[in-house]
Each structure stands twice: as C-alpha cells, then as structure tokens.
Amino acid sequence: MIMIYRWILLLALFFSSCSDDKVIPIDFPSDVSDSNSSNTDFEVEPRFRSNDRTEEEIVNDFPKPVETYPLIEKEDVEILDGGILYRKNIDRPFTGRMLEKYDDGSIALESSYLDGLPHGQQLRRFENGKPALEAIFDQGVLSGVKTKWWENGKIREEEYWSGGEFFGRRLWDQEGRMIREELVPQE
Template identity: 30%
Template sequence: MNKTCLKCGYQRRQADKSPDYACPACDVVYTKYEAKLVRDIGLAKEIRDQQVIDNNAQPLETRNKVDIAKKYGYVFLIFFGIILGLQVYNGEMEYKNGEIRFKEIVTNTIEIRNEVAYLPKSDKPFTGRLEEFHPNGQIKQLKIFKEGKGIGLTTAWWENGQKLYEMTFKNGESGEWTVWDDEGHVIWGKNQVSPLENLGAWRNASYPNQAQICEHLVDRLSQPNLTASDLCICISGVAGDDSSLDFMTITETAAVCALRLK
C-alpha cells in the first residue's frame, strides 16, 4: 500500500525517487511526524484530564458557564459536520480508508499565469495532479501541484512509451533533470540544462553544455548543412541579454533558428 503523509496528505507513488522513510512532497520523515502527533495527542489528553479535575473543583456558577460553553461547542461541531458533509456531497472531499479528506483533483489542462498554475476559468491556484496524454493514448506527463506550484517528481514520456524526462520540484523550483531520447538513452544528466528548458536557462548554461544541446538538436532537426556551431550562435542571439523571450524553450528557439539558417 502506498504511504500517505499525515502532514501534507501526499500519497507516495512507485515512481517517487525520495527515500522510503520521507515524503516526496514536503520532505517530512514519516516516523518523526507520526511520533510528534502521538506526543501532541498525549499532551491534549493530559490537559483534558486536568480540566475535568479543575471543573469538578469549581463553584456551581462557574460549572454552569462551562456547561453553556460546551453546549455552544456542540452546536459548532454539528455546524462543522454539516459543512463537511456538504463538501463530501459536492465532491470536494472523500471518505477513504476510514478518513475524510480533500479529494485529489486530476486534470489534463491547466493555465500558467505569472508562473502559477490554475484550472481554466479559475482564480484559485491549482492543487492536484496534471495528467496529459499523447494522441495515441500513451501517457505524456504526470505532474503534482500544490497551490499553483510544482512539487515532487514530474515525469514525461515520448509517444512510443519511452521516458522523456524526470524532474524534481522543491518549494516550487525545478531541481535535478534527467532526459532520455526516444530510444531510452540518457542525453542529459543531473544538474545539466535541458533543451526543454527556457532561454533563461540557456544563458546560464556552460559553453560545453550549450554545445552538447546544439549537437543533439542538430541530429534531431536533420537539416542539411546545419551545424551545431551555427545553431548555438543563433540561439544565443535570440536569447540576448534580457528575459523578454524567456517564454520560449530552447527546442522551440532551435526550430526557429533552423528556419533562419536554411
């Protein structure tokens, strides 16, 4: 059974790369957090027991006030239960494995606004799972979002089913990449810029990394007389010194350059 984090609610998947003892989404160590919950519950029980002793020692008038407060507390609990029930009824929450929790939202379409993910026609940053598919039905991408930012492991596949890339998000920022070609060969390892990244990453990449990217893209573009050197010069020219064109990926820019150099 996949482990569910009691702190953030993330359910561990077989594809997750983080250690088995820690949550891929929030990095909490399962056993430490569960031990903390046990301690908190024990402390709450001690406080409750002490309150019972104190209440029995209180004057009648004080105990009456406490009873009134309890009644209002029960009313609040009933009201909260009704609201919770409505959320379950409306599909916002679900009852599973003896727990009531927010239902995971799965979508195949999101919108990125100011680097934050939203569902179409929604003003609330998206929390849930993005699942995209190729026209042939093969899975294209799996990505987890929390409050509009990527978390944990993102995986994409080529149309033939070969893995395309894996990327780990932490605190909304992309971390280590591994990229494969459509035959399953690793073409970019950890901490290297990928052709799937934007022109901002290109400007920060080392020259050997840029040259490696261009050699790979020249092979994939299969355009006669197109050299890796010319392609690198063109991509650098398009990237420039500012971020005005950073919405373009390196792959998209290479395609434009190939047309210019044709």
C-alpha cells in the first residue's frame, strides 16, 4: 500500500516539474496502524541537497574559532539597522555567540553571529534539554536543512533552503510517521 503512494508521489513530482512555481502538498494516509507499520525507528536521509556552502565552510569565515569570541546573553543585545545584532552600548555589529536561557539557567537558544548577522549554527532546545530546532545561516540567510523536533525527540519538520529560498518541507507526527511533504517545483 505504501509503495503505491510512493509511486503516486514520484509521478506527481515528474508531472509537476513543468508547471508554474507552486507548492504541491502531498497528504499521506491517516489509516496507518500499528499492524501495518514497523516499530523500528530509522532516520530518513533528506532528499534535498543544497548547493550552498557547508557548515564547515561557513564557520571558516570566522578568523578564529567561534568559541573564542564573546558569549553574551539575549538581554545584552539589541537589534538595529534592519536586523543587525549589536551588543548594548557598543556601536559595531556583534561577532560571537548569543545565548538565551530558561528561568532555571539551562540553555534555550545558542546562535553564532558574524558582523551582526546569524552565521553558522542556531540551536534551540526544549526545557528538557532536547533539541527543538537546528538551522544553519550564511551571513543572515537560511542555508540547507532547517530541522524541528517534537519534545519527545522525534523529528517534526524539515524545511529545505538554498540561498534564502524555500524549496519545500516534510512533516512528521509525534510518533515519527511522515504525514505531509510539500515541494516547490524546480525548473
């Protein structure tokens, strides 16, 4: 049954490649039960391959290791000039790492900045410490796969970005079953 849906997906992708730029939603059946699904957890490789720079290449833009730059908390920053991040009372764009913390002191968000723009990895965590969101930025522009998780640790969503353009996404339910895929047809 699932193979039929995969063939339908392949045919939809093939025929949509000649259409206007639009998102093609693909809903997966909700009648998947424990009797016809596997209990085995596995990680699906992303179908999207970005032509953008890798995370390693992006991090190499910093003249020295990111860990050696200032580490500031969200309360110590201000965003000015069209989204450029500054350290309060300092007139030049911030380069370093910015943290946001929960009331108990655990890390909610860690993000690196170069010349005031998000640059490198951004990682948001749930209060339980598990990852909630991971994204890579290249000079303020989303790059590659942006991933979100459910609080139980299962993948929730993958968004595909290249050069700041959205190329599609895949969604999973809280049990880890893919429930939707949306692709932006490419020329």
